Amino acid sequence: MADYDVIVAGGGLAGTVSAQAIAHYSKQNLRILVVDRNPETIPGRKSAAGWVCGDACSKEAVDYMSERIGTKWGRPEIEHDVKGVMAFSPDMETSIPFDGAGYMLNRQKLPEIQNERSKKMGIDFEFGISITGMIYEDGQAVGIEGADSKKQPFKKTAKVIVDATGVTSVLRSGLKNSTRVERRIDRRDLESTGRYIMYFEPGSGNLAEFDTDYCIIHLDQDIAPGGYGWVFPKGKDKVNIGLGVEKSLLDRRNARLGKKDNVESLMKEYLQKNTAIRSPRLSEDPEDINNNSGIFQVSVRRQNDCMVSGGYMLVGDSAWMPKPIDAGGIGPALIAGTIIGKNVTHAIEAGDVTEAGLWQYNLDFIKEYGYKTAGLELFRRLVQQMSNDQISYGMKHFLGNLDIESISKGEHPDFSGLGKIGMILRGALNKTVADGLRYTSSENRWLVEHYNSYPESPAGFEQWNKELHQRLGAAFARVESFNN
Structure with missing residues (x-):
């Protein structure tokens, strides 16, 4: 027994x-x-x-758990409530809300x-x-x-x-x-991440750098190559601030800028540049003392x-x-x-x-949940190949209301709101971005359909998986061609 x-x-x-x-x-x-x-x-x-x-979690996911198995979270494990996540373009001119209401956890x-x-x-x-x-x-x-x-x-x-x-x-x-x-996981599918949990004195009040109501994400290939920086509020004067990078793209960024940065040095630089956060100090609260700084890896x-x-x-x-x-x-x-x-x-x-x-x-x-992840993986690879100018341009010109709604649900944007003519006209200003977004959107539709036909028993897995890897392999190679 x-x-x-x-x-x-x-x-x-x-x-x-x-x-x-x-x-x-x-x-x-x-x-x-x-x-x-x-x-x-x-x-x-x-x-x-x-x-x-990052300590953040959507209310939707917590509700999914609590409504089905009765596990309910409150204070002190929920440290702070947020209204959503706000992602900023590298030029800081465009912001996109997604994920909806959520919690910052301890x-x-x-x-x-x-x-x-x-x-x-x-x-x-x-x-x-x-x-x-x-x-x-x-x-x-x-x-x-x-x-x-x-x-x-x-x-x-x-x-x-x-x-x-x-x-x-x-x-x-x-x-x-x-x-x-x-x-085993491919090294390119891992991000190196690091963060601090800190108290601070209020600075400039720039809501693009700290907002008690929103988790802020900064997309910037110089600050966080292949990933993003984050400023997540844990109170009016407390923050989880950090970033994630992809190693090969960090190496490429360092070569381009003539630098030798690593995750730790980028974290320090990111913190120092934030004008809304002054005199930061690591939290020494008993509930943070074993967790106030660190570096780790996460799959993407x-x-x-x-x-x-x-x-x-x-x-x-x-x-x-x-x-x-x-x-x-x-x-x-x-x-x-x-x-x-x-x-x-x-x-x-x-x-x-x-x-x-x-x-x-x-x-x-x-x-x-899993039906959408392969499409998001492909979209992530495309964004990782883009320059800051291309990311800013794409966020400003190619995201319609329906696309933002998709992103808010954690799904691949369709980019259908602009229509083919609009994509061509605007794509003339930056054809690489337009072509890349169109391509990943098309591939995403196939991937979602393929996952929705996942085999009902082990017997059909090999053929399904062969088709998946053939399609993804070709798609990954195509996305590489959009490299700026």
Whole structure:
């Protein structure tokens, strides 16, 4: 007999939400263990630098979770309410709102409260565990192994292993019972990010640099090549400020400008240039002290093409779920964690935790969220190739009201509002931008349709995946041709 019905590997947000969802859908009849590498005093920490993140999450995603599994968040885990996100062009002349109302979370406090709630639901925890791999039996993942904080062997078995160990998951990279799950991520699909959590004295009052009501994003290939800078409010005099970059584009930017910047130096420069923030100092609040500065990595691609194998499932950063266009990972983690709870419960109750028995999770996540991510990945690659002038021009001339509405929902803009003639006339001023936007919009329609025809069983996956990679490979190469 297995030690548990379900082991959730990873005690971060995706892991604890998944565990709570399983407990909810099973009416607390399944035995659930969450295994965290961190000590109980600092649960769910991503790295020694803390919970490096923008800390923002849409109200829509939180409501999705709370309405389905009853997990409700309030103060102090929600630190500040925002009305939405505002993205500014490099020339600061155009701003685009998206994502709608949301919350700024306290990522150090949230895991503590999540764990308290989980324990009340009968969920067990093991802390200080370094997981090294999975145990297999007859082609099924049936447990995990590693070492505890005293370097003693650790081994637990279960019917299902939910992998929430993060973007560099050793369980995924060492997976032995699937050829469908992608094990490793392309370096170009990772962003290096860094941020500070700080108090400050009010400066210029420029709302394009700090706004208590909006999370601000700055698109600028000199400040954050291949990514963006962010200024997210945590109060009237408190901020999460940081940026993300893509390594090869940072190298290209440094060569172009004759500089040797890295993420840390860019962070400092970005902070110093902000006229709305004066005399900044790292937060020494007890709920921030282990989390006030740091650098980390986040994926910016579509979710793993297949997220299950026999007895094994991926969720959150382990499945590369952060939204490709802005690297937002909390929202998709809440959605996927909620979905996985129902899928795991149904599979165990049906007595089928094989790859086929867990397959519905792929379909349910794609239907709810994953259908749009490949198109956003392509759009992200296009924007990364653009110069600041091209980005500013595109945001000013090619985004109609319908496109902004699509962006606000986290979907690929259609660029249909201008019409073909308008695109041609305006494209004459910057044909590369117009051609690129038209192309990614067209490809996005195919990608959404392709994801909506995701195979209903493992048997059809190889052909579906072959078609996906052929189309994406050609699209990525085409986007490279728009390189300024």
